[in-house]
Amino acid sequence: MDFKQLYSDKFTISFEIFPPKTESGEINLFSELRSMVTYKPGFISVTYGAGGSTRDKTIELALKIRDKFDITPLVHFTCVGAGKNEIEEYLQYVDKLGLNNILALRGDVPAGEKEFSKPENGFSYANELVEFIKSIGSFSIAVAGYPEKHAEADSFEMDIDNLKKKIDAGGEVIITQLFLANEAFYRYSDMVKRAGINVPVIPGIMPLTNARQIERMVDLSGAGIPGALKSILDKCSSDNEILEAGIEFAVRQCDELIKFGVPGFHFYPLNKSEAVSKILDILKL
Numbered sequence: 001m002d003f004k005q006l007y008s009d010k011f012t013i014s015f016e017i018f019p020p021k022t023e024s025g026e027i028n029l030f031s032e033l034r035s036m037v038t039y040k041p042g043f044i045s046v047t048y049g050a051g052g053s054t055r056d057k058t059i060e061l062a063l064k065i066r067d068k069f070d071i072t073p074l075v076h077f078t079c080v081g082a083g084k085n086e087i088e089e090y091l092q093y094v095d096k097l098g099l100n101n102i103l104a105l106r107g108d109v110p111a112g113e114k115e116f117s118k119p120e121n122g123f124s125y126a127n128e129l130v131e132f133i134k135s136i137g138s139f140s141i142a143v144a145g146y147p148e149k150h151a152e153a154d155s156f157e158m159d160i161d162n163l164k165k166k167i168d169a170g171g172e173v174i175i176t177q178l179f180l181a182n183e184a185f186y187r188y189s190d191m192v193k194r195a196g197i198n199v200p201v202i203p204g205i206m207p208l209t210n211a212r213q214i215e216r217m218v219d220l221s222g223a224g225i226p227g228a229l230k231s232i233l234d235k236c237s238s239d240n241e242i243l244e245a246g247i248e249f250a251v252r253q254c255d256e257l258i259k260f261g262v263p264g265f266h267f268y269p270l271n272k273s274e275a276v277s278k279i280l281d282i283l284k285l
Contacts, residue, residue, distance in 0.1 A: 002101065002172070003101070004172055007173065011264055012042035012263065013264055013265050013266075014043045014074070014265070016047065016267070017029060017044060017046060017047070017061075017269075018047040018271060019061050026061075030064075032271060032272055033069065037071060039276075039280050039285065043072040043073065043074045044071055045073070045266075046062045046073055047076050048075070048077055048105075048107075059075065059099065061073075062099055063099070072101060074101045074142060075094060075099050075103070076102075076103045077090070077102050077104055077105070077133075078104075078106060078107030078129075079106050080106075083122045084132065085121065088132075088136055091136040095137040095139070100139050100140055101140050101141075101142070103144070104129045105129075126144070130166050133170070140172055141171050143167065143171035143173075144174070144177065145174040145177070147177065147185045148181075148184050148222060160191050160195050163195070163197065164195050164196070164197055173201075174201045175202045178205065178268055179203070180223055180226055180229060182253060182257060185203055189260075200264070202265065203266070204267075205253065205254060205267050206269075207247060207275035207276060208233070208242060208243075209274075209275050213270065246275065247275055247282075251279055251282050254279065254283055
């Protein structure tokens with residue numbers, strides 16, 4: 001099922017997972033997935049490790065999810081470390097496997113480097129990758145959005161211009177990076193509309209579950225923590241208290257976004273089902 005169908009007539013939830021590094025990690029993941037799939041997600045996305053380090057594992061995991069749960073997988077793919085010939089070969093391979101939904105990303109700057117370098121005979125930007133994917137086969141393509149601005153964009157205007165290039169190239173839905181301040185999403189949605197971008201914008205939601213996760217999340221994504229939430233977290237003396245506070249905050253966040261009129265949620269559960277299950281039960285989604 002492509003993205004136009006997924007978001008055409010119903011509220012759609014989805015989850016993002018990452019390939020575990022060990023066999024026991026995969027066993028644990030599928031135990032968590034059995035809980036997640038009871039909420040009938042429209043799709044489950046599978047990340048693509050830095051520099052394509054988990055590419056084969058991404059495909060393997062996506063196929064297992066499709067075959068075991070009869071749920072559409074969304075595979076991530078980046079510009080990092082691959083030229084056009086290698087990308088074309090990969091796309092033809094996943095097309096034959098019937099994996100037709102792709103999240104097209106430029107990808108993070110490789111470890112040890114200060115800025116992104118275009119691979120030989122490859123791409124510098126996600127819109128170039130989107131356009132190339134569209135030329136290879138009948139793929140349905142999602143792209144990333146940044147409610148608090150991409151870290152490398154000089155301005156919000158530049159970031160939205162880049163987003164429009166991705167949509168004009170063939171992107172069908174925007175899945176945002178996680179954010180904690182809904183005001184950032186409201187502002188972003190308004191800028192998207194004013195730019196003439198008319199595709200679904202799906203908010204990315206990451207429930208806060210422990211202190212280490214919060215520190216890493218802020219470091220990697222640059223997501224701001226609203227003052228009211230910071231006050232609540234400062235009063236938490238254990239990870240269990242953070243988990244409960246995070247669930248309560250996410251419920252309020254999601255409830256407000258539903259009232260705003262979002263067409264769905266894309267959850268980042270970090271391969272764990274407990275927090276998102278409690279959130280969805282309370283919201284009755």
